[in-house]
Amino acid sequence: ISIDGVPVRPRPNYNWNMFMYGFAGTANSQSFLEYRVPLESASFQLRAFAGNYYTVLQLSDEFAEDLVDGWFVVDRFKQVQGPTRMPIDIKTGYYSGKVLIDGKPPPAGQASGTFFFANRAPEYRNSFFRRRLVTAEDGQFRIRLPVGDYDVFFIIDRDLYPEYAPDWRLTATQLLIRQSEMINDNIEYNTVLVTGPIRVGGQVVQKLIGGEEVGVRMERYDGRMYEWGFSGGSPNYRLRVPRGDYELDFVINRGGVEGAAWGSAPFGPKLYA
Numbered sequence: 001i002s003i004d005g006v007p008v009r010p011r012p013n014y015n016w017n018m019f020m021y022g023f024a025g026t027a028n029s030q031s032f033l034e035y036r037v038p039l040e041s042a043s044f045q046l047r048a049f050a051g052n053y054y055t056v057l058q059l060s061d062e063f064a065e066d067l068v069d070g071w072f073v074v075d076r077f078k079q080v081q082g083p084t085r086m087p088i089d090i091k092t093g094y095y096s097g098k099v100l101i102d103g104k105p106p107p108a109g110q111a112s113g114t115f116f117f118a119n120r121a122p123e124y125r126n127s128f129f130r131r132r133l134v135t136a137e138d139g140q141f142r143i144r145l146p147v148g149d150y151d152v153f154f155i156i157d158r159d160l161y162p163e164y165a166p167d168w169r170l171t172a173t174q175l176l177i178r179q180s181e182m183i184n185d186n187i188e189y190n191t192v193l194v195t196g197p198i199r200v201g202g203q204v205v206q207k208l209i210g211g212e213e214v215g216v217r218m219e220r221y222d223g224r225m226y227e228w229g230f231s232g233g234s235p236n237y238r239l240r241v242p243r244g245d246y247e248l249d250f251v252i253n254r255g256g257v258e259g260a261a262w263g264s265a266p267f268g269p270k271l272y273a
Helices: none
Strands: 011-022 031-039 051-059 069-080 092-101 111-119 128-134 140-146 148-156 169-177 182-184 187-189 192-197 214-220 225-230 236-241 245-252 263-266
Touching (some): 092 169, 111 140, 148 187, 225 236
Antiparallel strands (some): 092 140, 111 128, 111 148, 214 245, 245 263
8 A cells, every 4th residue: 555656654553444345246246345454564465255346445644644534446346356466556635725714713733624525536436535624823734635526515613613503615616636736725714693592482591401402504595504503501692604694494402492392493584694
């Protein structure tokens, strides 16, 4: 296993994962093989039943610094009828830039969200990767990706930003990653504050469960969905969403309001933010 022609470094305490899905045929039934192999060297030797396999390898930054997590398509139709070789060389490039959230960089060294990369290329259409966003002091980040043609999504972390309503925010489309190249893309995640009293049946929401008692589901005019939850115990709420007009569903979580049915329903008024 190598990254851009460089064999991966041994990490004996790390197990790499690979799946091989065997196609059914006249001589073989359908099969599913899973391997968990200590990364004691860049080379590997595995045993498999004779057959034809769709093969995927799980990537992580244990293979290379800044590398994404996810499943890499090694071979869509690997023929294994006897002893055979299957060298895996993953060609990569870099996606980098600066993130500002409402004009400020995220706290350095903390995970402020997650990038998701969906590969659009037909030969890699089942490749889907992710990487937690951890930035430098000025918001700079760098992510290493297998070469491909990606749509890029970002979800903000509600543990670090509890007031923010997260969604799958599309930040880039048709992002072309080429070997050893660096793509720079600055991201500005801007929101507006929405606040006011929150009541159920005219009463302040009490703190009754370990999570969030109630919340709202917001659909923007362009079809984008945002979800936000509220932990009881305070008479007022604060949430942040991107600018726009929203249709609202009000959500009561199970056990969130004593004696009330749980679920969601249209709220009625729109939110103009």
